[in-house]
């Protein structure tokens with residue numbers, strides 16, 4: 076590999092790609108264009124290319140400007156959509172000029188990129204002798220074979236396009252495209268939206284481009300000329316059929332003129348990065364959420380006929396509904412009415428409960444597994460989570476280009492609205508489509524986050540947005556000093572050491588704020604939000620988990636837990652429940668076992684007593700003995716027929732496992748038995764009683780209790796499931812001790828003799 080950096084040839088095997096074709100869904104398979112090619116490259120080549128890619132990334136994250144959000148660490152696609160809907164909002168209320176949003180489609184962009192173009196670029200930028208050599212070697216000669224039904228075609232050579240399947244490829248692409256973006260940025264004849272020191276002209280996510288064009292009839296020819304000019308040298312050509320214009324503030328006649336000069340049809344709706352945009356933001360809900368939910372409902376309608384368990388149906392929501400909704404939440408967190416979430420929840424609940432009345436409270440359903448919940452996704456909380464991630468920029472004051480646009484018409488700074496309640500006096504704040512929905516989310520959680528003034532608040536930012544020397548705002552944490560347990564404001568000289576731009580007038584303002592804020596006091600500890608402000612990866616799941624914790628706070632002690640304690644006549648400690656949720660439930664992959672435990676825990680089974688409450692004519696007497704009231708605990712335990720069943724099971728288990736254990740419902744119904752020094756026996760005990768409960772529940776409404784032989788058959792089932800779980804976990808690299816079934820197998824052999 077080092078040789079290649081010194082301009083040696085690459086091995087021949089690195090030049091080959093083996094291409095497999097995958098048919099596109101529901102297309103005419105007689106036509107070649109309906110197959111998607113996937114190329115396979117040598118692994119040693121990929122290792123080499125990966126090393127180069129990591130090094131190139133380091134260079135690109137400085138060199139490629141923020142308008143491109145694809146493939147570069149820490150940049151997010153959602154910022155593209157956020158900027159565009161803010162632009163639409165800006166041209167709705169503040170600026171009335173004519174505007175065109177132009178989405179550009181480049182014909183098979185990755186496949187058409189001209190090799191000489193980026194090779195030349197690498198040379199021009201002087202990216203180093205070794206890197207230049209490596210790229211020149213890789214993009215010297217490439218060959219490919221097509222593999223169909225394990226037969227390989229003759230090889231043919233490839234002379235353009237970035238290499239499919241190569242980690243360098245997307246980077247070389249955005250690297251080349253940056254030349255176009257730069258040209259657009261710097262050309263004064265291409266007019267975008269200019270606000271303060273920022274120019275909003277273009278956004279890109281890989282090859283998905285959108286141009287913000289002011290005064291379009293006059294300037295669009297310049298834009299198209301520039302793009303075509305770039306196409307001639309780079310090989311990236313406009314696909315006019317898929318290039319679209321969304322006009323704003325333009326009459327019909329003016330739109331026709333625009334089409335005449337550009338050759339591009341104007342549209343009422345355009346799709347950018349999966350989001351449907353129109354000239355008015357209030358239509359976002361109607362155009363994005365409504366159609367997606369209609370589709371989801373159709374799917375749920377189809378899937379309801381599948382024979383899935385409760386946990387299976389929850390997984391369906393998690394794996395196929397949530398990702399679709401989360402995508403929208405991240406890009407447009409603008410759902411303000413809680414009624415909408417209620418309607419969605421209703422549809423989900425209908426699916427999860429197969430159209431019947433829910434048997435577990437919603438707050439228990441959405442709760443974390445470690446607290447005995449089932450972690451059914453809560454869409455509103457996911458939406459709030461995504462909204463808070465946007466609000467985060469108002470607090471950190473980072474992502475300045477976007478928040479400058481988002482707050483362009485405001486009289487005060489962001490912190491005034493986040494902390495000083497300024498929006499009540501400034502109606503304009505809430506008239507903005509995005510701001511109004513975000514501040515609503517923030518207000519909902521603010522009180523949970525802070526009782527006292529947060530130390531990230533910058534009073535100067537709050538009281539005026541005019542820059543005091545760049546975007547460095549002194550925050551309380553920078554200008555307070557703690558003396559004798561009290562927070563005091565530093566002197567102006569001390570503050571000037573870090574913030575030389577704070578003059579006499581600003582210092583007076585600081586003092587005024589400080590005097591007011593010290594009455595409430597300053598937050599000493601970092602709250603959850605302080606952590607969010609510095610968070611990078613995984614923020615969605617961390618914030619969501621926290622919000623769920625708050626949402627379900629009051630239900631940590633679930634009412635069924637109290638009922639169990641009453642039945643057992645003793646207190647069950649939270650640790651015991653936790654052990655059941657965390658270790659016992661995790662021990663198996665078999666849904667049937669998990670579900671049985673959950674049903675016991677939630678006291679799921681409908682009893683004669685409950686049924687007689689619904690249907691006045693039914694008797695409330697136990698189905699088995701027929702003379703006692705059929706409460707949950709009676710049916711499971713105190714009924715004389717149940718008693719007999721459990722006694723037999725109890726005796727057999729003691730024989731099998733060679734243990735003495737009390738016949739206590741806490742052990743037999745809830746499995747809360749700890750066998751000292753013998754984990755294996757504890758596991759076997761749990762399997763045996765779970766089998767007993769599953770068998771018992773099968774005959775729930777029958778007069779007779781099940782035969783012991785059905786119990787033993789179930790035990791065998793479970794033994795097989797346990798072995799499968801072991802194999803699966805082993806396969807996935809999750810450590811699990813293999814259960815020793817020796818004791819039970821021995822017992823069976825004795826019996827068979």
Ligand SMILES: [Zn+2]
Pocket residue numbers: 697698699700701702703709710714715716
């Ligand atoms: Zn009974």
